[in-house]
Amino acid sequence: DAKTTQPPSMDCAEGRAANLPCNHSTISGNEYVYWYRQIHSQGPQYIIHGLKNNETNEMASLIITEDRKSSTLILPHATLRDTAVYYCISYFVIEKLHFGTGTRLTIIP
Amino acid sequence: AAGVIQSPRHLIKEKRETATLKCYPIPRHDTVYWYQQGPGQDPQFLISFYEKMQSDKGSIPDRFSAQQFSDYHSELNMSSLELGDSALYFCASSLLGNTIYFGEGSWLTVV
Numbered sequence: 001d002a003k004t005t006q007p008p009s010m011d012c013a014e015g016r017a018a019n020l021p022c023n024h025s026t027i028s029g030n031e032y033v034y035w036y037r038q039i040h041s042q043g044p045q046y047i048i049h050g051l052k053n054n055e056t057n058e059m060a061s062l063i064i065t066e067d068r069k070s071s072t073l074i075l076p077h078a079t080l081r082d083t084a085v086y087y088c089i090s091y092f093v094i095e096k097l098h099f100g101t102g103t104r105l106t107i108i109p
Numbered sequence: 110a111a112g113v114i115q116s117p118r119h120l121i122k123e124k125r126e127t128a129t130l131k132c133y134p135i136p137r138h139d140t141v142y143w144y145q146q147g148p149g150q151d152p153q154f155l156i157s158f159y160e161k162m163q164s165d166k167g168s169i170p171d172r173f174s175a176q177q178f179s180d181y182h183s184e185l186n187m188s189s190l191e192l193g194d195s196a197l198y199f200c201a202s203s204l205l206g207n208t209i210y211f212g213e214g215s216w217l218t219v220v
Contacts, residue, residue, distance in 0.1 A: 036211075038152075041197060042213060043113075043199055043201075043212050043214050044201075044211045045211070046208055046209070046210060046211075049208065087151075096142055096154045096157055098154065099152045099153070100151065101151060
Protein backbone atom coordinates (compact mmCIF):
# COMPACT_ATOMS: atom_id res chain seq x y z
CA ASP A 1 0.00 0.00 0.00
CA ALA A 2 1.22 3.50 -0.82
CA LYS A 3 1.68 5.70 2.23
CA THR A 4 -0.69 8.63 2.62
CA THR A 5 -0.25 11.74 4.73
CA GLN A 6 -3.07 13.82 6.14
CA PRO A 7 -3.22 16.75 8.56
CA PRO A 8 -3.94 15.42 12.05
CA SER A 9 -6.87 17.75 12.65
CA MET A 10 -9.10 20.34 11.02
CA ASP A 11 -12.04 22.51 12.00
CA CYS A 12 -14.89 23.59 9.77
CA ALA A 13 -17.89 25.79 10.42
CA GLU A 14 -21.27 24.14 10.16
CA GLY A 15 -22.83 24.72 6.75
CA ARG A 16 -19.54 25.42 5.05
CA ALA A 17 -17.64 23.11 2.74
CA ALA A 18 -15.06 20.93 4.44
CA ASN A 19 -11.98 20.28 2.30
CA LEU A 20 -9.77 17.47 3.54
CA PRO A 21 -6.40 17.10 1.80
CA CYS A 22 -4.40 13.93 1.35
CA ASN A 23 -0.95 13.36 -0.09
CA HIS A 24 -0.15 10.03 -1.73
CA SER A 25 2.95 10.84 -3.73
CA THR A 26 4.06 7.20 -4.02
CA ILE A 27 0.77 5.87 -5.31
CA SER A 28 1.10 3.37 -8.12
CA GLY A 29 -0.94 3.33 -11.28
CA ASN A 30 -3.31 0.58 -10.22
CA GLU A 31 -3.97 1.85 -6.69
CA TYR A 32 -7.24 3.55 -5.92
CA VAL A 33 -7.76 6.39 -3.47
CA TYR A 34 -10.42 5.49 -0.92
CA TRP A 35 -11.92 7.63 1.80
CA TYR A 36 -13.52 6.28 4.96
CA ARG A 37 -14.63 8.00 8.11
CA GLN A 38 -15.07 6.77 11.64
CA ILE A 39 -17.52 8.44 13.93
CA HIS A 40 -16.53 7.81 17.52
CA SER A 41 -16.10 4.06 18.06
CA GLN A 42 -18.41 3.12 15.21
CA GLY A 43 -17.37 1.00 12.25
CA PRO A 44 -15.44 2.81 9.51
CA GLN A 45 -17.90 4.12 6.96
CA TYR A 46 -17.11 4.11 3.25
CA ILE A 47 -17.42 7.55 1.68
CA ILE A 48 -16.04 7.57 -1.85
CA HIS A 49 -13.20 6.32 -4.02
CA GLY A 50 -11.52 7.11 -7.31
CA LEU A 51 -8.67 6.13 -9.58
CA LYS A 52 -7.95 9.06 -11.89
CA ASN A 53 -11.11 11.03 -12.43
CA ASN A 54 -12.94 13.24 -9.99
CA GLU A 55 -15.89 11.53 -8.38
CA THR A 56 -19.07 12.69 -6.69
CA ASN A 57 -21.76 10.85 -4.78
CA GLU A 58 -24.48 11.74 -2.32
CA MET A 59 -22.00 12.13 0.52
CA ALA A 60 -18.99 13.90 -0.95
CA SER A 61 -16.79 14.82 -3.88
CA LEU A 62 -13.29 13.55 -4.52
CA ILE A 63 -10.83 15.67 -6.46
CA ILE A 64 -7.67 13.86 -7.62
CA THR A 65 -4.80 15.83 -9.10
CA GLU A 66 -3.73 14.99 -12.61
CA ASP A 67 -0.44 13.46 -11.40
CA ARG A 68 -2.43 11.49 -8.76
CA LYS A 69 -0.04 12.51 -6.01
CA SER A 70 -2.71 14.17 -3.93
CA SER A 71 -6.44 14.38 -3.52
CA THR A 72 -9.07 16.38 -1.66
CA LEU A 73 -12.27 15.13 -0.12
CA ILE A 74 -15.01 17.74 -0.14
CA LEU A 75 -18.04 17.62 2.13
CA PRO A 76 -20.15 20.34 0.51
CA HIS A 77 -22.30 21.42 3.44
CA ALA A 78 -20.81 20.14 6.67
CA THR A 79 -23.11 19.29 9.56
CA LEU A 80 -22.34 18.43 13.17
CA ARG A 81 -22.84 14.76 12.28
CA ASP A 82 -19.81 14.97 9.97
CA THR A 83 -17.50 15.28 12.98
CA ALA A 84 -15.31 12.18 12.67
CA VAL A 85 -11.85 10.87 11.84
CA TYR A 86 -11.40 10.77 8.07
CA TYR A 87 -9.03 8.26 6.54
CA CYS A 88 -7.49 8.57 3.10
CA ILE A 89 -6.24 5.18 1.93
CA SER A 90 -4.54 4.22 -1.28
CA TYR A 91 -4.62 0.54 -2.06
CA PHE A 92 -4.76 -2.12 -4.67
CA VAL A 93 -8.29 -3.43 -4.53
CA ILE A 94 -7.50 -7.09 -3.97
CA GLU A 95 -5.54 -6.32 -0.83
CA LYS A 96 -6.56 -5.20 2.63
CA LEU A 97 -7.03 -1.59 3.72
CA HIS A 98 -4.21 -0.08 5.73
CA PHE A 99 -5.36 2.71 8.03
CA GLY A 100 -3.01 5.59 8.75
CA THR A 101 -3.63 8.22 11.39
CA GLY A 102 -6.33 10.14 9.52
CA THR A 103 -7.67 13.66 10.00
CA ARG A 104 -9.87 14.46 12.96
CA LEU A 105 -12.49 16.81 11.53
CA THR A 106 -14.48 18.89 13.99
CA ILE A 107 -17.54 20.74 12.76
CA ILE A 108 -18.11 23.88 14.77
CA PRO A 109 -21.65 25.20 15.30
CA ALA B 110 -29.39 -2.67 2.28
CA ALA B 111 -27.94 -5.50 4.33
CA GLY B 112 -24.77 -4.68 6.20
CA VAL B 113 -22.02 -6.62 7.91
CA ILE B 114 -23.37 -8.14 11.12
CA GLN B 115 -21.15 -8.77 14.11
CA SER B 116 -21.94 -10.55 17.34
CA PRO B 117 -21.79 -10.14 20.19
CA ARG B 118 -21.63 -6.35 20.31
CA HIS B 119 -20.16 -6.39 23.78
CA LEU B 120 -18.22 -9.08 25.58
CA ILE B 121 -16.53 -9.15 28.97
CA LYS B 122 -14.03 -11.91 29.71
CA GLU B 123 -11.49 -12.60 32.39
CA LYS B 124 -7.78 -13.02 31.79
CA ARG B 125 -6.80 -16.40 30.38
CA GLU B 126 -10.33 -17.07 29.15
CA THR B 127 -11.36 -17.64 25.54
CA ALA B 128 -13.59 -15.45 23.41
CA THR B 129 -15.22 -16.00 20.04
CA LEU B 130 -16.46 -13.22 17.80
CA LYS B 131 -18.74 -13.85 14.86
CA CYS B 132 -19.12 -12.01 11.58
CA TYR B 133 -21.81 -12.34 8.94
CA PRO B 134 -20.73 -10.64 5.72
CA ILE B 135 -22.95 -8.81 3.29
CA PRO B 136 -24.75 -11.41 1.12
CA ARG B 137 -22.72 -12.55 -1.89
CA HIS B 138 -19.51 -11.06 -0.51
CA ASP B 139 -16.67 -13.57 -0.75
CA THR B 140 -13.98 -11.86 1.33
CA VAL B 141 -13.89 -11.19 5.06
CA TYR B 142 -11.40 -9.05 6.98
CA TRP B 143 -10.77 -8.70 10.72
CA TYR B 144 -9.38 -5.56 12.33
CA GLN B 145 -8.48 -4.65 15.90
CA GLN B 146 -8.72 -1.12 17.26
CA GLY B 147 -7.24 -0.41 20.65
CA PRO B 148 -8.18 2.67 22.70
CA GLY B 149 -7.09 5.83 20.90
CA GLN B 150 -5.54 3.84 18.05
CA ASP B 151 -6.32 3.38 14.39
CA PRO B 152 -7.72 0.07 13.12
CA GLN B 153 -5.04 -2.58 12.62
CA PHE B 154 -5.46 -5.41 10.15
CA LEU B 155 -5.45 -8.90 11.65
CA ILE B 156 -6.40 -11.43 9.00
CA SER B 157 -8.52 -11.95 5.90
CA PHE B 158 -10.22 -14.79 4.07
CA TYR B 159 -11.23 -15.19 0.46
CA GLU B 160 -13.53 -18.03 -0.51
CA LYS B 161 -12.95 -19.70 2.87
CA MET B 162 -9.17 -19.70 2.53
CA GLN B 163 -6.86 -17.40 4.46
CA SER B 164 -5.74 -14.74 2.02
CA ASP B 165 -3.63 -12.38 4.12
CA LYS B 166 -2.29 -12.11 7.63
CA GLY B 167 -1.35 -9.06 9.62
CA SER B 168 -0.35 -8.50 13.21
CA ILE B 169 -2.50 -11.28 14.63
CA PRO B 170 -1.18 -12.90 17.81
CA ASP B 171 -0.58 -16.65 17.76
CA ARG B 172 -3.24 -16.92 20.47
CA PHE B 173 -5.82 -15.80 17.92
CA SER B 174 -7.21 -17.89 15.11
CA ALA B 175 -9.95 -17.36 12.60
CA GLN B 176 -11.77 -19.16 9.86
CA GLN B 177 -14.42 -18.62 7.25
CA PHE B 178 -17.17 -21.19 6.96
CA SER B 179 -19.05 -22.63 4.00
CA ASP B 180 -21.83 -20.04 4.42
CA TYR B 181 -19.10 -17.34 4.34
CA HIS B 182 -19.56 -16.25 7.92
CA SER B 183 -16.34 -15.95 9.89
CA GLU B 184 -15.30 -16.44 13.49
CA LEU B 185 -12.36 -14.97 15.36
CA ASN B 186 -11.23 -17.11 18.27
CA MET B 187 -9.07 -15.54 20.95
CA SER B 188 -7.53 -17.70 23.66
CA SER B 189 -5.48 -17.00 26.79
CA LEU B 190 -6.89 -13.50 26.82
CA GLU B 191 -4.71 -10.71 28.11
CA LEU B 192 -5.66 -7.27 29.37
CA GLY B 193 -4.10 -5.80 26.23
CA ASP B 194 -6.58 -7.66 24.05
CA SER B 195 -9.29 -5.27 25.22
CA ALA B 196 -10.28 -3.49 22.04
CA LEU B 197 -12.91 -2.94 19.42
CA TYR B 198 -12.86 -5.69 16.81
CA PHE B 199 -14.20 -4.95 13.37
CA CYS B 200 -15.18 -7.34 10.67
CA ALA B 201 -15.45 -6.14 7.10
CA SER B 202 -16.50 -7.78 3.87
CA SER B 203 -16.24 -7.25 0.16
CA LEU B 204 -16.76 -8.87 -3.15
CA LEU B 205 -13.13 -9.36 -4.13
CA GLY B 206 -11.86 -6.32 -5.96
CA ASN B 207 -14.65 -4.08 -4.81
CA THR B 208 -15.36 -1.71 -1.93
CA ILE B 209 -14.85 -3.03 1.60
CA TYR B 210 -17.67 -2.44 4.08
CA PHE B 211 -17.33 -2.59 7.84
CA GLY B 212 -19.56 -3.84 10.61
CA GLU B 213 -20.26 -1.88 13.77
CA GLY B 214 -17.71 -3.82 15.76
CA SER B 215 -17.55 -6.00 18.85
CA TRP B 216 -16.29 -4.53 22.09
CA LEU B 217 -14.10 -6.94 24.02
CA THR B 218 -13.18 -6.06 27.58
CA VAL B 219 -10.74 -8.31 29.41
CA VAL B 220 -10.74 -7.94 33.17
